[in-house]
Amino acid sequence: MTKHQKRLAVPKSWPVERKEEKYTTKAGAGPHGEEGVPLLIVLRDVLGYVDSKKEARYALEQDSVLVNGKAVSDERIPIGMFDILAFVEREEYYRVFPDEGGRLSLTAIAEDAAQSKLGKIAGKQQVAGGDTQLTLHDGQTLLVDDDAGYSTNDSIVVSNEGDEVVAHFTYEEGALVTAVRGAHAGQIGTIDEIQVTPGSSDNNVLIDAENGDDFETIEEYVVVIDENFTGDSGTESEDASGGSREQDGGDGE
Structure with a gap:
């Protein structure tokens, strides 16, 4: 199976220019479905930290690139909405956030904010033993206490270490x-x-x-979302071409 993806056919959420070249990298298996953007595209085309797949692989071998608190080694791992990227050696932290038009962009955040991730509850069910299982928008599942009052379309903030729910936002009028x-x-x-x-x-x-x-x-x-979710005033958001702009609140091989 080919590891390439025609640029003209990529989802609208992918932060790539569609007419510069014919192909780009195809995302590997993982969360976010077809909307997931390969990490290589983020590292190379958005942030400009690497120039090639070879450089990306070398960078990942250093275990200094974390996705939702975990070191990753596959440059094709899908990155998607609300994921947290941490570059340990650079001391840089980003949240993946939808920009106007639906493209995924990176919002710079503080280190403490990078310790947890927002998730929209896409499903809720009882499992064996009487536990309640929540399924989030990216496919992540976790067991919770049923008396916490979680409902589909609510949002929760989950710690990267231990999958502990640290905040709960109810889907309701006024939210x-x-x-x-x-x-x-x-x-x-x-x-x-x-x-x-x-x-x-x-x-x-x-x-x-x-x-x-x-x-x-x-x-x-x-x-x-939380009122502080998009970050403090003056943080920068990386655009699709690798540049940056001030934000209020907040491919070849």
């Missing part, structure tokens, strides 16, 4: 959210109304946007 897909991806606001649609159709969510441009989207595209 602070970000849109992660669709025409309003990257916008932040508070839920004004959740319109429950009968049958199998998606529920609609009306959102009072921070920028005053209120919008409507579907429930699947909304993630509850």
